Amino acid sequence: MQSVIVLGGGMIGVSAALHLRKRGWSVTLVDRREPGRETSYGNAGMIQAEAVRPYPMPRDLATLLKIATGRTNDVRYSLSSLHRHIEPLLRYWWHSAPRRHREASEAWARLIAYATAEHDVLIREAHADNLIRRAGYRHLHRDAASLELAIKAAEQDQREFGVKFRALTGAELAKAEPILRDDLPGAIHWLDTWTVSDPGALVTAYAELFERLGGTIVLGDAQSLRQTATGWSVDTDQGRLDAPHAVVTLGPWSPDLLHRFGYRIPLVRKRGYHMHYSGGASLDLPLVDKGGGYAMGPMAKGIRITTGAELTGMDALATPVQLASAEASARELIDLGKRVEPDPWFGTRPCTPDMLPVLGQAPRHQGLWMNFGHGHQGFTLGPATGRLLAEIMSGELPAIDPAPYRPERF
Numbered sequence: 001m002q003s004v005i006v007l008g009g010g011m012i013g014v015s016a017a018l019h020l021r022k023r024g025w026s027v028t029l030v031d032r033r034e035p036g037r038e039t040s041y042g043n044a045g046m047i048q049a050e051a052v053r054p055y056p057m058p059r060d061l062a063t064l065l066k067i068a069t070g071r072t073n074d075v076r077y078s079l080s081s082l083h084r085h086i087e088p089l090l091r092y093w094w095h096s097a098p099r100r101h102r103e104a105s106e107a108w109a110r111l112i113a114y115a116t117a118e119h120d121v122l123i124r125e126a127h128a129d130n131l132i133r134r135a136g137y138r139h140l141h142r143d144a145a146s147l148e149l150a151i152k153a154a155e156q157d158q159r160e161f162g163v164k165f166r167a168l169t170g171a172e173l174a175k176a177e178p179i180l181r182d183d184l185p186g187a188i189h190w191l192d193t194w195t196v197s198d199p200g201a202l203v204t205a206y207a208e209l210f211e212r213l214g215g216t217i218v219l220g221d222a223q224s225l226r227q228t229a230t231g232w233s234v235d236t237d238q239g240r241l242d243a244p245h246a247v248v249t250l251g252p253w254s255p256d257l258l259h260r261f262g263y264r265i266p267l268v269r270k271r272g273y274h275m276h277y278s279g280g281a282s283l284d285l286p287l288v289d290k291g292g293g294y295a296m297g298p299m300a301k302g303i304r305i306t307t308g309a310e311l312t313g314m315d316a317l318a319t320p321v322q323l324a325s326a327e328a329s330a331r332e333l334i335d336l337g338k339r340v341e342p343d344p345w346f347g348t349r350p351c352t353p354d355m356l357p358v359l360g361q362a363p364r365h366q367g368l369w370m371n372f373g374h375g376h377q378g379f380t381l382g383p384a385t386g387r388l389l390a391e392i393m394s395g396e397l398p399a400i401d402p403a404p405y406r407p408e409r410f
Contacts, residue, residue, distance in 0.1 A: 001026050004245040004393075005234055007222040007257075008372075009035035011379050013249035014206045015386030016371055018122065020247075021215045023394045028241060030220040030234055035207035041200035042274050042347040043379045044295040044306040046137060046286060049116045049192035051377055052109040052161040054355035056096035057089070073293030073325045077311035085311050088266040091353030104355045107404035109161050111357075111384050114399065116194060118383035128205040131198055136191045137286040137297065138168070138177070140333075144185040146290060154188055164191040179281040179334050187287075195286055198300040199379060222250055223257055231367050245393070247369040252314065252350040254358075254372040261365060265358060265410050267373060268351040270309035271316075273323040273344045278302035280337025292329030293322070302340050305330055309349070320344045351375040359385055359405035360392065369393060370407050 002025050006017040009031030017029045029035070058064055066072045077085070095104065123129055141147035147167075154165045166189045174182040176189075196202050211217060220236030231244035248254050255265045276299060286297025293308045307322040323344050330336050352358060352373040362368040371389050374381050385405075391398045 002245065003243040004028075004247060005030055005225075005232060005241060005243045006247045006249060007031070007225060007234065008249035008251065008254075009033065009203075009207065009217070010249065010251055011203050011206075011382035012251065012371055012374065012385065013247070014203055014210060015118075015122070015382035016247055016249055016389050017215055017386075018206060018210045018213070019383075019386045019390035020393065021210060021213050023390055023396075025390075025394075026243075027210075028216045028218060028243070029207070029210065030218055030222055030236055030241065032219065032221065035203050035217065041203070042272065042306070042345050043199055043376075044274075044286065044288075045196040045199045045297055045299060045304065046295075046380070047116055047119050047194040047196065048190075048377060048380045049112065049194070050157070050163045050165065050190040051380060052112050052157055052163060053101070053105040054108045054375060054377075055351075056101045056355070057092045059093065059096055073322055073329070074308040075293075075311070076309075076322050078313065078316060078319065081313040081316060082311065084313065085268065088268045088353050089311075091266055092268050092351070092355075095354040101355075107356055110400045111381055111388075112377075113161075114384035114387070115380050116192065118387055119194070122206055122209065122383055123202075126202075126205040126209040128202055131196050131202050131205070133195045133197070133285075135195070135285060136189055136193050137195060137288065138173070139188040139190065139288045139290060140173075141185060141187060142289070142291040147185050147187075150188055150290070165189060166191060177284055177287070179283070181333055189285075195297060196379075197298070201300070222248075222253070225257060227261075227365065227368075245367040245369065247371060247389070249371045251372055251378065252348040254350065254370065258362075258370070261362070261368070263362065263407070263410075265373075265407070266353050268353060269311070269314060270349045270351055270376075271312055271346055272307050272309065272349060273318070273320050273346045274304050274306045275320075275323055275327070275344045276301040276304050276340035277327075277337045278340050280335040283334070287333075289326075289329055289333070292326055294326035294329065296326075296330055303336060314348060318344060318346055320346070349376055349378070354409070357381070357385055357405050358407050358410070359389055360402060360407050363408040
């Protein structure tokens with residue numbers, strides 16, 4: 001039986017560990033906290049089957065000026081930490097050119113095509129169906145011109161990738177969500193996306209399934225990873241752990257660890273915030289407010305607002321300006337109620353400049369594997385890329401060509 005250490009207990013790490021265990025590997029999952037407590041806990045709670053194109057960096061001058069002058073809530077930045085982001089942002093801008101973005105979208109969509117199907121298997125095996133709703137979500141637009149452009153883009157995605165949607169007029173939106181103000185032009189209802197009432201609980205359910213299948217979870221320091229004569233070792237609360245293989249699934253922390261072994265993998269690190277609200281109205285389905293730059297949806301703890309991207313230092317203090325703006329925008333739409341937590345949660349999304357995950361074996365180190373850099377869709381893609389990695393590691397014919405995601409492209 002082959003042995004492997006999986007470093008990182010988010011959706012990506014737990015999913016990879018599960019797929020390896022299903023293939024007969026002896027798997028130990030190592031993290032500093034219980035599974036699902038970092039970035040996987042803090043997302044908008046959607047398994048986005050419609051997300052067939054990764055988010056490109058804006059390239060038109062007007063949008064870039066709005067971001068630079070703080071006139072949009074989608075993206076904010078800390079001037080004092082901007083120097084850390086310049087190189088990956090320039091690469092991101094280059095890869096966001098139309099032709100290169102189309103190429104990235106083709107590789108991205110191949111992964112997205114497996115997202116809900118792979119989740120479905122794990123949801124059933126983990127007995128987690130009570131956390132899932134298969135009714136989609138709504139993308140709200142506050143002006144008619146924006147809605148018209150969005151419908152055209154949705155029609156193109158439907159033609160090219162087969163995603164399903166329904167365009168809603170203002171009246172249809174008001175009927176579907178009576179708690180919303182009734183003067184909005186409309187929305188796009190994405191039909192294939194699944195929503196999760198507690199994202200952290202879904203990761204926990206997958207982790208418990210992993211343990212029932214014979215996997216082991218221990219607390220430990222992933223940054224203690226070192227190469228040995230026989231493979232890899234890491235320090236844990238239960239002592240030193242050794243295995244011939246190690247998988248790095250540490251999200252935004254992955255490049256820091258890999259840098260010690262000579263790998264320089266650029267990331268655009270996008271911080272996001274969330275807060276729960278209760279005592280107000282109750283949404284039927286999650287809403288993404290295009291103009292306000294945030295998502296909000298019904299969760300176990302109340303309505304969760306999740307912000308866009310903040311470019312700041314990994315260890316910087318919270319500056320929830322985007323959350324305050326998103327909350328004000330949401331209160332224009334619904335009776336939001338009161339904040340549940342005293343302070344907002346925040347975490348960092350790991351986005352590669354070419355918008356594709358890093359997946360495969362390290363070019364210069366036998367038995368060292370990588371699976372990170374899923375941007376805004378780690379929660380969506382965890383089971384799909386976990387399966388792909390496990391297939392490669394087990395010598396199986398992969399379900400899709402893994403070449404676009406190979407680490408050596410950097």
